[in-house]
Amino acid sequence: MNVTLLYSDDCPNWRATYLLLTGLADRYGFRLTRQRVTSVEEAERLGFRGSPSVIVDGIDPFADPDIPAGLSCRLYRGPRD
Numbered sequence: 001m002n003v004t005l006l007y008s009d010d011c012p013n014w015r016a017t018y019l020l021l022t023g024l025a026d027r028y029g030f031r032l033t034r035q036r037v038t039s040v041e042e043a044e045r046l047g048f049r050g051s052p053s054v055i056v057d058g059i060d061p062f063a064d065p066d067i068p069a070g071l072s073c074r075l076y077r078g079p080r081d
Contacts, residue, residue: 001030004055008037008071011051021054043069050074 005021007014018034025032037048049063050072062076 001028002057003030003032005032005034006037006046006048006051006053006055007034008051010071011073013073014052017052017054037071040070043071 003021003025005014005018007018021032024030035046037043037046037051042048047060047063047069048071049060049067049069051074053060053074054062
């Protein structure tokens with residue numbers, strides 16, 4: 001399994017997400033890479049719906065189709081949201 005963390009430099013949460021994924025990669029044995037997204041055009045090409053985005057084997061399992069691609073912060077809903 002391949003996991004990619006897509007992020008933008010302005011995101012305050014991408015480093016914490018990367019550290020969490022690093023620990024999970026060690027535990028579960030998946031390949032982890034990260035990719036910085038630097039432009040709106042790149043965000044649209046990648047389907048980047050905010051930073052951080054976790055892509056699993058080329059698919060964003062948390063994608064909300066109603067949220068447009070672009071450079072923004074991303075919120076993940078938890079069980080209490």
